[in-house]
Amino acid sequence: MTQMVLDDGRRARTKASNRAAILLAAREVFAELGFDAAGVRDVTRGTNLASGTFYNYFADKEAVFRAVLDESAQEVRRRLRAVRASAQTLEAFVGDAYRAWFSFLVEDELMFKLMQRNAGPIRSLFGDPILGAGVEELLDDLRAAIARGDLPSLDADYLAGAMAGAALELGVRMAEREPADVEGAARFATELFLG
Amino acid sequence: MTQMVLDDGRRARTKASNRAAILLAAREVFAELGFDAAGVRDVTRGTNLASGTFYNYFADKEAVFRAVLDESAQEVRRRLRAVRASAQTLEAFVGDAYRAWFSFLVEDELMFKLMQRNAGPIRSLFGDPILGAGVEELLDDLRAAIARGDLPSLDADYLAGAMAGAALELGVRMAEREPADVEGAARFATELFLG
């Protein structure tokens, strides 16, 4: 009898797992060596695939880099959107956002290394700073809060920048502590911006 | 009659000017292409020297990169040290430091681009984040201010990080405004951290 092959044939399964293996290896290699220094063969060496196979899944190094970033960027934005949706007070909004952000950095350490090491390539490939989209959403929320009167009439653009910049550098220091100080860093940031 | 040759013989003068030409071209190339993507020949093409001549002045690409960064890092630290030495009040200290920093970014735009684009290489070559030394000095000053009682007993490490992170991101936004908003950004930062 014919087997309806959709996503569960052997073919489709190895295809998915190969793609995943390439993405994982790429994430490690880009975090370790940086986008420019890394080669496609550094990636395939981290899988059990031959170099040529890579090109059945991605057009080139840039394509896999974009895919790696997309994965994690979507996860970050998903978490921050959840916070935004459920926060009741301004203090909860800021504090929970930082908490979510710092938690993410601790859980996905590879992504954090990758972001730090590849700030330049990200900027030049996307024409946008790291977290560009995330900062845009933050900016919208700040403008809304100011319009609503929940925040004094500050320069929202500067405030969003300062919050994002602090998030990055606090993230570095938060992650250096043993154990990682998610709660302390989140409280520090909250007091800084609301106190 | 013998000409005393020290620094003013033809020889010494072209030597200095060649070195300067290479440094300038390198600064432009690294800012434009990034350390990894740039080649030694991209640098020499920006001068009127042949590729081989480069190696009479620097051992390799990394050496000229270090020299370029040293030049500007020294200038930044010189300015910040001057501010630190002359500031009387805490408010002046913070405000003037940010003013000096933002002014520097506006004047040496090339260095700013270079820092943003090459954050990764800088980290991996120096084993230190951008402005690592500058942040260390800031940290010392903050600790002293807290010990003196000029600042409440905060986490100095986090505070230094937040100030540095904000300085970077505010710098980006400050420079985007037309004309560059050195004064406004400095005031914003001062109020954020002292208000």
Place this chain on the structure above:
DNA sequence: ACCGATCTTGACGCCCCCGTCATCTTTCCC
């Protein structure tokens, strides 16, 4: 069991950049 379709493999040719060095040019000193 078999054949065609799909996927994998790694050797290959290509290109680009590196650092050197034999040769030529300029400067210095008498």
Place this chain on the structure above:
DNA sequence: GGGAAAGATGACGGGGGCGTCAAGATCGGT
């Protein structure tokens, strides 16, 4: 002005990464 030292030049060989592709392996359908 002339000879020697210092410096500049760019062609060259070497190394490495890229993307391809002909050959082989595996899968799917009958």
